[in-house]
Amino acid sequence: MTVFWTSILKPTEAGTEHAWQSHEVDEAEWTQVAEALGGETAVLLGLWGDTGTIRMAVLDEATNEIAVLALACPNGSYPSVGQHHAAAQRLERAARDLFGLTPRDCPDERPWLDHGRWSLRRPLGAATPDAGEGDAYGFLPVEGEGLHQVPVGPVHAGIIEPGHFRFTGNGEAVVRLEERLGYVHKGIEGLMAGKNLGEAARLAARTSGDSTVAYGLALARAAEDALGADVPERAVWQRALMAELERLANHLGDFGAVCNDAAFALMHAHCGVLRERVLRASDAAFGHRLMRDLIVPGGVAVDLSGEGIAAIQSMLAEIRQRFPALVNLYDNTASLQDRTVSTGRLDPALAKRFGAGGFVGRASGRSFDARHALGYPPYDRLSFEVPVLDAGDVDARVWIRIREAEQSLSLIEQILSKMPQGAVFTELKAVSSPCDGLALVEGFRGDILVWLRIGSDGLIERCHMRDPSWFQWPLLEAVIEGNIIADFPLCNKSFNCSYSGHDL
Amino acid sequence: MRKLLLESLITPTLTEAPPTVDEAAMIELAETLGKQARQSLGRSLSIREVDAGSCNGCELEIHALNNAFYDIDRFGLRFVASPRHADVLMVTGPVTKNMREALKRTYDATPAPKWVVAVGDCALDGGCFAGSYAVVGGVSEVIPVDLHIPGCPPPPVKILAGMLALLQGGKAAS
Numbered sequence A: 001m002t003v004f005w006t007s008i009l010k011p012t013e014a015g016t017e018h019a020w021q022s023h024e025v026d027e028a029e030w031t032q033v034a035e036a037l038g039g040e041t042a043v044l045l046g047l048w049g050d051t052g053t054i055r056m057a058v059l060d061e062a063t064n065e066i067a068v069l070a071l072a073c074p075n076g077s078y079p080s081v082g083q084h085h086a087a088a089q090r091l092e093r094a095a096r097d098l099f100g101l102t103p104r105d106c107p108d109e110r111p112w113l114d115h116g117r118w119s120l121r122r123p124l125g126a127a128t129p130d131a132g133e134g135d136a137y138g139f140l141p142v143e144g145e146g147l148h149q150v151p152v153g154p155v156h157a158g159i160i161e162p163g164h165f166r167f168t169g170n171g172e173a174v175v176r177l178e179e180r181l182g183y184v185h186k187g188i189e190g191l192m193a194g195k196n197l198g199e200a201a202r203l204a205a206r207t208s209g210d211s212t213v214a215y216g217l218a219l220a221r222a223a224e225d226a227l228g229a230d231v232p233e234r235a236v237w238q239r240a241l242m243a244e245l246e247r248l249a250n251h252l253g254d255f256g257a258v259c260n261d262a263a264f265a266l267m268h269a270h271c272g273v274l275r276e277r278v279l280r281a282s283d284a285a286f287g288h289r290l291m292r293d294l295i296v297p298g299g300v301a302v303d304l305s306g307e308g309i310a311a312i313q314s315m316l317a318e319i320r321q322r323f324p325a326l327v328n329l330y331d332n333t334a335s336l337q338d339r340t341v342s343t344g345r346l347d348p349a350l351a352k353r354f355g356a357g358g359f360v361g362r363a364s365g366r367s368f369d370a371r372h373a374l375g376y377p378p379y380d381r382l383s384f385e386v387p388v389l390d391a392g393d394v395d396a397r398v399w400i401r402i403r404e405a406e407q408s409l410s411l412i413e414q415i416l417s418k419m420p421q422g423a424v425f426t427e428l429k430a431v432s433s434p435c436d437g438l439a440l441v442e443g444f445r446g447d448i449l450v451w452l453r454i455g456s457d458g459l460i461e462r463c464h465m466r467d468p469s470w471f472q473w474p475l476l477e478a479v480i481e482g483n484i485i486a487d488f489p490l491c492n493k494s495f496n497c498s499y500s501g502h503d504l
Numbered sequence B: 001m002r003k004l005l006l007e008s009l010i011t012p013t014l015t016e017a018p019p020t021v022d023e024a025a026m027i028e029l030a031e032t033l034g035k036q037a038r039q040s041l042g043r044s045l046s047i048r049e050v051d052a053g054s055c056n057g058c059e060l061e062i063h064a065l066n067n068a069f070y071d072i073d074r075f076g077l078r079f080v081a082s083p084r085h086a087d088v089l090m091v092t093g094p095v096t097k098n099m100r101e102a103l104k105r106t107y108d109a110t111p112a113p114k115w116v117v118a119v120g121d122c123a124l125d126g127g128c129f130a131g132s133y134a135v136v137g138g139v140s141e142v143i144p145v146d147l148h149i150p151g152c153p154p155p156p157v158k159i160l161a162g163m164l165a166l167l168q169g170g171k172a173a174s
C-alpha cells in the first residue's frame, strides 16, 4: 500500500536512515499535503517551528508510516496549514509566538502561548525586547438575545492546573466554550536547546507530571533513534513496565475522579486507594512514586529487584480482586449513568479529523494506539487489545479507561513473566555530525510526539514535544455545546487534557 | 453498592498514623512566625491550592492527601474552592510569567491572617525551569512564603508533615 504523500512529494527527497521519512519540501508540496490532511488516512501528528524552518509531521493511518516535512521560510512566512485543517491552527499560532514564523492566511491570527508577559517577543527566533505588560486577548465575539458569559480561571476551584474558560450560555445551556491556554508555559523547548541528553531527559520528565514516564520514554527513544543506538533488552521491558504502571495509576485516578464530578464520592474513595497502591508498588520497585527520571537515554537508571517484583505482584493481586466490584458498581448505578451516558458526546467524524488520540479518540471510534500501530518494543511481543467504542460520551470515555486498565494489568503480568536478565543501561556513542530523531509513544492520555536534533557536540539543538492534548482541547470546546454548564466539570474530567504538557 | 459499604464497615481502616512533625519545617516556621507573630489559626486550616506553573506532579501528590491512607480531613485540614475562604495558600510550580498576576491576585483575595506554603522544588527557586524567559522563579519572588516543602514532587507524607508543623507552629507562635 502506498502512503498518501507518495503522489505529492518527489520520491528522491526521502531520507532513508530512519523508520520514518524526512522530506525537504517546497511551498506547493507543503500546501498539497495540508489539503490532504483530515482525509481518509492522512493525520497531522505535529507542526513546529525551528530557526528559519517550519516542520510538520504526518501519519498515514493505512500503513502507519510517518513523514516529517521541512519547509524553509526565508521570508519568515509559509502557507498556513490551518486554513485547510483546523487542527493545525493552535500549533501555528504557538510557532509564530515562539519563532516569529507567520502562517499566511491562517484564519486565526491571535497569539496563543504569548500573553505579552515575557518581556520578549519571539523568544526562540529573532527575539526582541518588550515591555511585558500583558496583551488584551480578543475572545471571539458573541451575539444574540439572552446570552450571558461566564469567565472561569485561570485559577480554578479545585486542585487542578490553570487555564481560562469563557462560557457563553443561554440559560443553563452552553452555546459556546472558548479556551485560552498558555498560563503554565515554562519555555521548556527553549531550555532544552544547548542541554546534554541527560538534562534534556530531566526536562522532558517534567513536562507533564502525570505522564513523566511517557515523556521520559519518548525523549529517550527519539535520542536513541537519532544516534542509531540499541538499548539493552531488559531496559526495554522495564520501560514498558513503568509505562503500564503509569497508565494504570492514571486510569484508576481518572475513573474515580469522573465519578466524583458526578457527585459519586464512594467510587473516588475506592479508586483513590487502588491508585495509591499502584504508586506505592512503583515506589517499592523503582524508588519513586511517579517513576520520574528513571528512563534515561541509553536505558533505565535502576534495575528492578526481586522485592520490587513482589511488591508489584501483591498490588496486582489486590487490584484484580477489588476492581471488578467497582466496575460493577459503575455499571449498575443508575444515578451515575444518568450523568455520564449521552453527556459530552464527541462526534467520531471530529475525532478522526483532529486525529484525537487516547481515550478521547478511542471512545469516538478512532482506534489508533501507538503501542499497537507502531509496535515499538516490547509491545511487538506482548498480546493486548485496543478497546474502541463509538458512543463518544463521558460514559464511553470511562469504559475505555476501565478496559485499558484491565489490559495494563495483563500487560504488567506478561512483562514480569517475560522480562529477560542482563544489563539495563548502555552508554550512547558520541556523534560526529548533526542528526535527527523522532519517537511516537503512547502515554495514558494518547500519543506523545518528540522530534529532536542533536548537534555534532552531542547537545540538543532543537527538541519539540507535542502533547496529545493539542488535538483534544479543541474538541472539548465542541462537545460541551448544548450541554448544561453544570456538566462541564464532568466533560472536562472525562477528557482530562494536560495544561502543562500543552503549554510546555 | 450495599456489599461494598458493608465491607468497608468490617474491614480495618487504611488510614495511617500521622507522620512525625517535620523538624526542619518547625525551625523554618519558628523564624517566620516569631517575626510576624501572627494570630493562632485555631485547630483547623482551610487551604486553597494554586498551581502557578507546575508540571502537575505536585498536584497529584496533594490530591493523594485526600485518599484513605492520609485522610487529611482528620487533622482539620481541608481544601477550599475560593481564596476568600482560605487561611493557607498552597502554591506549586515555578511561577510562570503568565501566572504571576493571577497568583498575586489570589494572594490579595485571601483574607489576613494568611500563610503561604510553597510545595515542590520548583516553588523554591524555579527548579530546573529557573532562568527561562517565561519563568519568574520561586514563589517568594511574587508573594511572601512562610514554609517550603521540598521534593519533586514531595510525597504526601512529607506534605502532611509540613502542614502539621504549620498547625502546631501556628499555636506555638500565638
Ligand code: SF4
Pocket: A206, A209, B053, B054, B055, B056, B057, B058, B092, B093, B094, B119, B120, B121, B122, B123, B127, B151, B152, B153
Ligand atoms: S517540583 Fe517537580 S513535581 Fe513539582 S512542579 Fe516542579 S517539576 Fe513538577
